[in-house]
Amino acid sequence: MLLDLHRYRWFLVIIIMLTALAITLGIRHDRPAEPPADKAMEELSFYGELVPWEEADKLFPKYARVRVIDVDTRLAFWVQRRAGSDHADVQPLTKEDTEIMKTIYQGKWSWQRKAILVELENGRRLAASMHGMPHGAGAIQGNNFKGHFCIHFSGSTTHGSKKPNTAHQIMVWKAADQFDRQLAKVSAPEAIDIFFTAVDQGATALASRLLDDSPESHLLLARSCQVQTARIDSITEQEDHSYEVKLTLIFSGEQKEHKKTLNLRFQKPAAPWVIQTDSIKGCFDKPS
Numbered sequence: 259m260l261l262d263l264h265r266y267r268w269f270l271v272i273i274i275m276l277t278a279l280a281i282t283l284g285i286r287h288d289r290p291a292e293p294p295a296d297k298a299m300e301e302l303s304f305y306g307e308l309v310p311w312e313e314a315d316k317l318f319p320k321y322a323r324v325r326v327i328d329v330d331t332r333l334a335f336w337v338q339r340r341a342g343s344d345h346a347d348v349q350p351l352t353k354e355d356t357e358i359m360k361t362i363y364q365g366k367w368s369w370q371r372k373a374i375l376v377e378l379e380n381g382r383r384l385a386a387s388m389h390g391m392p393h394g395a396g397a398i399q400g401n402n403f404k405g406h407f408c409i410h411f412s413g414s415t416t417h418g419s420k421k422p423n424t425a426h427q428i429m430v431w432k433a434a435d436q437f438d439r440q441l442a443k444v445s446a447p448e449a450i451d452i453f454f455t456a457v458d459q460g461a462t463a464l465a466s467r468l469l470d471d472s473p474e475s476h477l478l479l480a481r482s483c484q485v486q487t488a489r490i491d492s493i494t495e496q497e498d499h500s501y502e503v504k505l506t507l508i509f510s511g512e513q514k515e516h517k518k519t520l521n522l523r524f525q526k527p528a529a530p531w532v533i534q535t536d537s538i539k540g541c542f543d544k545p546s
Contacts, residue, residue, distance in 0.1 A: 327377060337351060437467060
């Protein structure tokens with residue numbers, strides 16, 4: 259008896275489709291699985307090169323365009339260098355770039371320093387630091403950014419002081435994954451400055467690298483988060499290798515300045531410097 263193909267055409271189509279699917283699944287099953295991405299290598303490649311300002315100045319000349327990548331959020335935006343002799347004065351290229359930058363700063367412009375990567379046109383990434391406050395003159399029209407902001411590199415200085423800014427430098431080290439290595443090179447007063455600068459910038463993870471591992475250190479760092487401003491007024495070395503540190507603190511939600519005097523001690527009188535937490539216990543307690 260002859261089979262009526264017209265009558266059973268849909269049944270045949272289904273059989274052909276199922277056969278093709280089975281063959282496809284078989285091929286996929288036999289194909290070796292893609293190796294998982296090496297997250298450690300991905301993190302390693304994310305850091306930037308620690309290059310001196312003299313070199314960065316040539317790699318990122320006036321009018322050059324680069325992509326800025328925030329280390330913490332991985333958000334990126336484009337900028338153009340417009341000026342700057344001691345560091346780079348830059349502006350976002352478009353209003354969309356400005357919005358991304360403002361998002362990095364939680365929607366509010368700030369002088370807070372942030373670790374960034376400056377990605378050149380050839381893909382090379384340089385370790386750098388930026389703040390998030392429009393100031394001075396700006397020449398790019400339509401970018402919704404009134405002025406410019408500053409990008410610092412290793413050893414770059416501010417226009418006024420002609421000295422490297424500690425807050426920018428520690429963020430450059432962070433961007434290069436060189437923070438601990440650089441700490442091994444600094445003096446005791448510089449280590450004290452770095453610790454309180456990290457507190458001032460809200461960088462508790464960096465500040466923790468200069469504290470001992472006592473349980474009290476975690477509580478101290480937690481309380482440091484309520485500090486809005488931490489400024490060192492003086493550092494004086496004592497005969498017992500301790501340091502008298504006079505501070506001015508301003509706590510979040512306040513304008514009043516609070517003066518503190520500490521007798522800061524290190525675990526040993528040599529680098530790498532590790533602060534004894536009990537010598538600054540109570541430093542960040544908010545006055546009642």
